[in-house]
Amino acid sequence: xxxxxxxxxxxxxxxxxxxxxxxxxxxxxxxxxxxxxxxxxxxxxxxxxxxxxxxxxxxxxxxxxxxxxxxxxxxxxxxxxxxxxxxxxxxxxxxxxxxxxxxxxxxxxxxxxxxxxxxxxxxxxxxxxxxxxxxxxxxxxxxxxxxxxxxxxxxxxxxxxxxxxxxxxxxxxxxxxxxxxxxxxxxxxxxxxxxxxxxxxxxxxxxxxxxxxxxxxxxxxxxxxxxxxxxxxxxxxxxxxxxxxxxxxxxxxxxxxxxxxxxxxxxxxxxxxxxxxxxx
Amino acid sequence: xxxxxxxxxxxxxxxxxxxxxxxxxxxxxxxxxxxxxxxxxxxxxxxxxxxxxxxxxxxxxxxxxxxxxxxxxxxxxxxxxxxxxxxxxxxxxxxxxxxxxxxxxxxxxxxxxxxxxxxxxxxxxxxxxxxxxxxxxxxxxxxxxxxxxxxxxxxxxxxxxxxxxxxxxxxxxxxxxxxxxxxxxxxxxxxxxxxxxxxxxxxxxxxxxxxxxxxxxxxxxxxxxxxxxxxxxxxxxxxxxxxxxxxxxxxxxxxxxxxxxxxxxxxxxxxxxxxxxxxx
Numbered sequence: 001x002x003x004x005x006x007x008x009x010x011x012x013x014x015x016x017x018x019x020x021x022x023x024x025x026x027x028x029x030x031x032x033x034x035x036x037x038x039x040x041x042x043x044x045x046x047x048x049x050x051x052x053x054x055x056x057x058x059x060x061x062x063x064x065x066x067x068x069x070x071x072x073x074x075x076x077x078x079x080x081x082x083x084x085x086x087x088x089x090x091x092x093x094x095x096x097x098x099x100x101x102x103x104x105x106x107x108x109x110x111x112x113x114x115x116x117x118x119x120x121x122x123x124x125x126x127x128x129x130x131x132x133x134x135x136x137x138x139x140x141x142x143x144x145x146x147x148x149x150x151x152x153x154x155x156x157x158x159x160x161x162x163x164x165x166x167x168x169x170x171x172x173x174x175x176x177x178x179x180x181x182x183x184x185x186x187x188x189x190x191x192x193x194x195x196x197x198x199x200x201x202x203x204x205x206x207x208x209x210x211x212x213x214x215x216x217x218x219x220x221x222x223x224x225x226x227x228x229x230x231x232x233x234x235x236x237x238x239x240x241x242x243x244x245x246x247x248x249x250x251x252x253x254x255x256x257x258x259x260x261x262x263x264x265x266x267x268x269x270x271x272x273x274x275x276x277x278x279x280x
Numbered sequence: 281x282x283x284x285x286x287x288x289x290x291x292x293x294x295x296x297x298x299x300x301x302x303x304x305x306x307x308x309x310x311x312x313x314x315x316x317x318x319x320x321x322x323x324x325x326x327x328x329x330x331x332x333x334x335x336x337x338x339x340x341x342x343x344x345x346x347x348x349x350x351x352x353x354x355x356x357x358x359x360x361x362x363x364x365x366x367x368x369x370x371x372x373x374x375x376x377x378x379x380x381x382x383x384x385x386x387x388x389x390x391x392x393x394x395x396x397x398x399x400x401x402x403x404x405x406x407x408x409x410x411x412x413x414x415x416x417x418x419x420x421x422x423x424x425x426x427x428x429x430x431x432x433x434x435x436x437x438x439x440x441x442x443x444x445x446x447x448x449x450x451x452x453x454x455x456x457x458x459x460x461x462x463x464x465x466x467x468x469x470x471x472x473x474x475x476x477x478x479x480x481x482x483x484x485x486x487x488x489x490x491x492x493x494x495x496x497x498x499x500x501x502x503x504x505x506x507x508x509x510x511x512x513x514x515x516x517x518x519x520x521x522x523x524x525x526x527x528x529x530x531x532x533x534x535x536x537x538x539x540x541x542x543x544x545x546x547x548x549x550x551x552x553x554x555x556x557x558x559x560x
Contacts, residue, residue, distance in 0.1 A: 007445075102529075104389045105409075105443035112384055114318075129385075130444075137445040163385035164410075165417040248384075 022049025026141035032072040032186035061127030201234035205274035220244035238266035302329025306421030312352040312466035342405030481514035486556035500524035518546035
């Protein structure tokens with residue numbers, strides 16, 4: 001496995017991979033890798049002859065007061081994990097490699113970017129859209145893999161790729177969960193033992209809503225109320241949102257035909273998100 | 281010469297051109313072609329084995345009350361002109377081909393986009409940046425050619441291509457002028473005989489400023505004043521701006537080392553722009 005730190009060495013690798021034929025699969029990450037990320041790499045390896053993971057804690061998607069500085073950086077462990085599953089390359093750029101001085105360009109996806117997580121994290125999705133475009137343009141993969149865990153991010157990237165006619169297939173990969181249902185996240189390591197137990201309530205809330213939906217409850221408000229109840233019962237009170245949305249467009253629907261439920265809540269100081277498609 | 285109207289046929293042409301090897305040169309236009317556009321194609325043909333011109337009057341770069349509806353559409357003549365100079369392909373998309381329904385994504389280049397022409401045409405450069413990115417992603421050329429006549433547009437596109445790491449070389453091609461110095465523009469055909477005579481004053485104003493600069497006048501305000509004088513003298517009173525700016529970044533400089541002068545003014549109802557690098 002090769003570690004590429006600048007544009008020149010990345011480009012050489014990309015050119016060689018393309019010459020060799022076969023597909024290049026790309027997995028953009030912020031590092032602090034866990035089984036969720038590894039499942040993306042495994043998925044890429046199924047249909048791509050070359051896989052490349054980027055590790056870049058993107059400053060522009062963190063707001064003031066967010067956890068950019070504390071965000072875990074665990075490169076030695078990340079590298080070992082990727083080597084273990086036969087990833088071909090890591091792109092490990094510094095901020096200057098991604099953002100040469102004097103940049104003025106950003107990408108906006110509206111109204112998708114300003115709702116749900118975007119409402120409480122202004123600028124977040126502009127940062128995500130812009131960095132993903134830069135990374136896709138540098139790596140020029142045939143397919144890019146994103147976790148369904150970040151449902152709004154995945155929806156936004158699909159929308160952007162379609163709108164800008166980017167020549168890449170966007171693949172969403174199912175959430176990997178702990179035994180008690182907690183979705184894997186690099187931020188889970190912030191949780192205390194007590195908070196870790198509480199955090200399983202997000203999954204429980206989603207399952208409760210899904211079960212009600214299966215039993216015929218189609219009213220968004222009722223489903224949201226039930227899920228909120230589960231969170232509150234477990235002591236999670238800082239609920240950012242519990243929303244039933246259209247699965248494809250994330251528009252609000254009073255009675256969605258094919259709905260996804262999305263949750264964001266703070267457990268202690270840690271903001272967690274999770275989601276579940278209710279109709280499958 | 282082949283005319284491509286949808287993404288599929290364009291993509292087939294692009295794939296074939298790339299397989300054949302050699303460079304693909306791309307010239308995005310809004311049609312109503314004149315010698316200025318043809319000079320872009322000729323420049324492309326010098327270093328590219330395949331040249332493709334897009335003709336698309338992009339609705340998103342026209343503001344309300346601007347000349348989108350009146351903008352000249354002269355496809356039969358355009359096609360004949362391109363055939364004459366051995367252009368290889370025309371991409372002639374409908375708005376739906378460029379903008380499938382439900383689009384949410386746009387590209388902003390700030391502060392470049394909000395000054396000069398951007399100040400009086402809000403949204404114009406967002407429309408330009410976004411459509412150029414879409415076209416570049418669809419055509420995937422090695423090089424793209426733009427007229428220096430639209431100096432701010434060229435600067436903005438260079439900035440955006442750099443910021444987003446788009447894999448294309450941006451080439452600026454010198455202004456083509458009439459005998460009296462008027463820069464060629466599709467909008468010149470709006471001018472009455474009287475206005476057409478007046479319009480030459482833009483070039484005269486630029487030459488006056490350049491001559492003063494060569495004689496040692498480095499103060500932007502004085503250069504601008506002199507150019508304004510020439511415009512007013514010829515009866516051009518609706519001056520949008522006369523500005524001396526840094527040649528590369530278009531920042532305002534009281535005494536620019538390497539300045540360009542940019543002019544936008546209305547002659548009758550027609551808005552004309554022109555520019556000249558003073559230091560060469």
